[in-house]
Amino acid sequence: MVTKKGDKYTENEELKLKFESVIATGVWIKTIGQIIETIGVSNLFLINEDPSSGDKKVVSGVWIETLGQFLQTIGVTKQVSAINEQITFKAQELEIIGVSLKSFALALEAIGGIEVLEEEKQTDILDFIP
Structure with a gap:
């Protein structure tokens, strides 16, 4: 379809490209945050003297x-x-x-978090659940 500069179709296509770039930037920012979280969780796990099954699930997730x-x-x-x-x-x-991997991972983290919480209730020893 041939369009003239300034018509609604062309304007929408230009806006679409801008919004797609904004989305990509946001996804990159989330990735950087995720890497920071992974480093922190991994280091916290490494100094845990007695990691539980729940802790391992959270880190794996x-x-x-x-x-x-x-x-x-x-x-x-x-x-x-x-x-x-x-x-x-x-x-x-x-x-x-x-996205599918992230969905699986979040479920695994939730299961691990529930296990850690249940252990805390039984032992009265509080842990950090990321």
């Missing part, structure tokens, strides 16, 4: 979430810069794999 976040970020970034439909489809698949 955080690492899986970080991998998923990274894949999502790469997928979103590739979508923004895609030059054809084939690249766009591959990028979308990668993004969806990342």
Whole structure:
């Protein structure tokens, strides 16, 4: 469809590209935050003298979430810069794999957190649950 500069279609396409770039920037910021969280959780786990099964699940979940976040970020970034439909489809698949991994990871973290909480209730020893 041929459009004239300034018509509604062209304006919407330009806005769409801007918003997609804003989304990609936000996803990168989340990735940086996720990496910082992973470093902190991993170091906290390493100094834990007696990590429980719940602690291990939480740490594993955080690492899986970080991998998923990274894949999502790469997928979103590739979508923004895609030059054809084939690249766009591959990028979308990668993004969806990342989101799926993050969903699994969050469930694992929640299960681990529940286990840690139950242990705390029994022992009256409080732990940090990230």
